[in-house]
Amino acid sequence: MRQADPRFAAWLLEETGIDAESLGANALARAVGARAAVTVEVEADLHPAETRKEWMSGAVLPEWAREAYWQRLTTTPAERLALIDALVVPETWFFREREAFAALARLGAKRLAAQPGDVLRVLSAPCSSGEEPYSAVMALLDAGLTQEQFAIDAIDISGQSIAAAARGVYGRNAFRGDGLAFRERYFEATPDGWRIAASVRRAVTFERANLFEWLAPHPVRYDFIFCRNVLIYFERAAQDRAIDLLRARLTAGGMIFVGPAETGLMMRHEMVSAYIPLAFGFRTPEPGATADHHPASPAAAVPPALTPLPVIAATAAAPAFGSAPVFTPLDAPVAAAARRPAPPQLSLRPLHGAPAPRAAAVVRAPASGALSTGSTPEAALADARRLADAGALDEAERLAAQAAKALAQNADTWYLLALIADAQGRPAEALAHYRKAIYLEPSHYEALTHLAALLEVQGDGEGARRLMRRAKRAAQEMARRGAANAGGTYA
Structure with missing residues (x-):
């Protein structure tokens, strides 16, 4: 069973909206084999333990075992x-992607003041x-809001x-x-890990639910919705339905935060x-107004800075649904990437960890002609x-x-x-620069997703999808390395 049985892929799509192919090579087959290995009754003398090990790898699953598991799956909630x-x-x-929580705190306090x-x-x-809802609680508390607000x-x-969230104990990762x-x-150290404060836990209501089934009849409208790094795993129809449901649950002037690759x-x-x-x-x-024109308003007076332009569905460094094969670059030979000098440690990538603090609201540009x-x-x-983050794009471009x-x-x-070229509406120049970045670093997640955006806008849907598949693999590999470097997993 090196490829997922079509019935299981169809079930997954119907049940969750997730496209099995988006999970990585053979991820569904491995999961089905693993579950079959622990649930399907077998005769020990006819089916030794070694067979079950093969099932769990996804390499092989006998027809009779697959049928038995399918029957169990479709009859047992x-x-x-x-x-x-x-x-x-x-x-x-x-x-994670700290700027979203800073925006929540700032705009939430402003909304309540009004x-x-x-x-x-x-x-x-x-x-x-x-981690995400608890981060929202801590951001709002730090902004001076009370739990009653x-x-x-x-x-x-x-x-x-959901059980892990309710427990509220976390490891180093x-x-x-x-x-x-x-x-x-907001945490106390325990033998099992870091336990989040009860006051933070009480501020969140957790519920196990299917996104589509829960949103459709839900009566509440929200000022802020975080739906980050999950839409990329849905097929097109499920993406459209999810976004329509999320929009319907927004208050007037409300905001949805998505993942970088979902813009x-x-x-x-x-x-x-x-x-x-x-x-x-x-x-x-x-x-x-339209999506291409931001109406005049006090907020519009703030330069757009580096808010990404359109990016088609793909991470983040997205949640790692299963493992992914090692990425093989398409645009440049591996040797070229290996020969280039290691890049300086600049905090330009929010997906590789917490971003460095941005400059104060007013950033003074270096004197004209000075390098830095x-x-x-x-x-x-x-x-x-x-x-660039402060909106001084011309000076930022000159220095860069x-x-x-x-x-x-x-x-x-x-x-x-x-x-910068993207934000200033120069797509041809932006495309060339993104390609240069990918040539130098074939697994550069953000460059892959933004280049895919431009290709999608220009009508090259297949090229965009190819880049997004690469971006997903790069993101999952980054997540794997991050977990390994952290030296632990979730408590």
């Missing part, structure tokens, strides 16, 4: 949940093992994930990056960017990134272009130049 749990392996951490007495409502769907609902189709001061404020999906549904760098927030268009306020090309590139003379082999240099 608990087994349906167990197979889903075997497939949905959460890969997340606290304050509407005193209201309760801010937040939805996390899916919530995985709880907000309510957070969190759902996930995985019963194991749930804490990444340098900004871990929140752990001292194109929102554009396809005529959602407009909130123009918050690296937060990937979207709103429904105001009357008379620092003395090295690396410092110039870091300054360029801060300027100068830095590129010395850092021509650094993929992040060309990625930043591509983002």
Whole structure:
């Protein structure tokens, strides 16, 4: 059974909206084999233990065993949940893509100031093992809100994930990056791991639920919805249905946060960017506006900075649903990537861990003609990134272009130049820069997803899908390495 039985793939699509192919090579076959190995009754003398090991690898599953498991799956609700749990392996951490939580805290406080007495409502769907909704609680508390001022609902189709979230105990892998001061404020160390404070747990209502079945009849409207890094696993019809349901649950002026690789999906549904760098927030268009035109408003006066332009569905460094094959680059030989110098450690990638803090609201540009306020090309590139995040795109581009003379082999240099060109509406130039970044680093997740966006917009759907498959594999490999480097798994 090296390929999933079509019946199981059809069942998975119907039950969850997940496209089996999006999970990686043979992931469904392995999960089915593993579940069959522990549930199908066999005669020990006819089917020794070694056979079960082969089943669990997905390499082989006898026809009789497959039929027996199919019968069990379709008649036993608990087994349906167990197979889903075997497939949905959460890969997340606290304050992942931190800018979204900063935006939630800032805009949530502003909303309550304008509407005193209201309760801010937040939805996390899916919530995985709880890191996302708990991060939202901590962000709102740190912004000065009281628990009476907000309510957070969190759902996930995985019963194991909901149980882990309710338990609230986390291992080292749930804490990444340098900004871990929140752990001292909101967690206590236990022999099993870090236990989140009861006051934070009480602020979230968890529920095991199917996204589609739960949203359709749900009466509550939310000010903020987190639906990040799951749409990429749905097939097209399920993506469209999910976004329609999410839009229907937004309050007027509400915002949906998605994963970096899902922004194109929102554009396809005529959602407009909130123009918050690296937060990937979207709103429904105001009357008379379109997804291509952001109406004049106080928010529109803020430069768009590096909010990505359309990206089609694909990660994040998305949740790691099963394992993926090692990525084989298509655009450049492996030897070329191996020969290039290691890039400087610049915090340009929110998907590789917690982003570095952005500059203050006002970032002073270096004097004209100066390479950087620092003395090295690396410092110039870091300054360029801060300027771009603050909306000073012209000066950021000037600095990045100068830095590129010395850092021509650094993929992040060309990625930043591509983002700036993208944000300024120069798609041909952006496309060339994204390709350069991918040539230098074939598994550069963000460059892959943004280049896919441009190809999708230009009508090259097949090219875009090919790049997104590469991006998924790159993201899952990053997640695997991150877990290994952290030296542990979820508690």
